[in-house]
Amino acid sequence: MTYLLLALFISLAIQAIVIYISHKKDILIDKGDEDKPQRFHDTHTPRAGGIGIFTANLLLFFTPLGWKFILAGIFAFLSGLLEDISGNLSPKVRLILQTLSALIGAFLLGAVLQHTETFSLPYPIAVLFAVFAVVG
Numbered sequence: 001m002t003y004l005l006l007a008l009f010i011s012l013a014i015q016a017i018v019i020y021i022s023h024k025k026d027i028l029i030d031k032g033d034e035d036k037p038q039r040f041h042d043t044h045t046p047r048a049g050g051i052g053i054f055t056a057n058l059l060l061f062f063t064p065l066g067w068k069f070i071l072a073g074i075f076a077f078l079s080g081l082l083e084d085i086s087g088n089l090s091p092k093v094r095l096i097l098q099t100l101s102a103l104i105g106a107f108l109l110g111a112v113l114q115h116t117e118t119f120s121l122p123y124p125i126a127v128l129f130a131v132f133a134v135v136g
Contacts, residue, residue: 003059003060003062003063006059007056007057007059008056010052010055010056010059011052011053011055011056012052013052014051014052014055014056015049015051015052015053018048018049018051018052022047022048047084048081048084048085050077050080050081050084051081054073054074054077057069057070057073058070065109068104068108068109069105069109071104071108072101072102072104072105072108072109072111073101073105074101075097075098075100075101075104076097076098076101076102078097079093079094079097079098079101095135098134098135099131099135101134102130102131102134102135103127103131105130105134106127106130106131107127111130112126112127112129112130113126113129113130113133114126
C-alpha cells in the first residue's frame with residue numbers, strides 16, 4: 001500500500017510540474033486552434049501526461065517483476081513522449097514501438113491469454129492476440 005500511495009504522490013507531483021512548465025514555456029501543448037487529425041481539444045491543453053505515470057512506475061523497479069514491467073513499457077512510453085514532443089511522429093513508428101512493448105510484455109511477463117473456459121489458443125497465437133489487444 002505504501003508503494004501505491006508513494007506512486008500516486010509522485011505521479012501527481014510530476015504531472016503538476018509538467019503542466020505548470022507546459023503553460024509557462026508554451027511547450028508540450030496541444031493547441032486548440034491547430035488543424036491536426038488527432039486533435040481532441042478546443043482549448044490549449046498540456047500533453048505529456050505519461051511522464052508522471054511512467055516516472056511513478058519506476059518504483060516498481062524494486063519489486064520482483066518490476067524491471068520486466070518497466071522494460072515492457074518503455075517503448076510504448078517513448079512512442080507517446082516522442083509524439084508529444086514532436087507532434088508528428090508517424091503512425092508507423094508509433095505502431096512499431098508499441099508492438100515492441102507488447103511483445104516484450106508478452107514474453108518477459110507471460111502476459112498472454114492462452115486458456116479460458118470457452119477456448120484455448122496455441123502460445124504463438126496467444127502472443128499475437130495479446131499484441132493486438134495491447135496495441136489496438
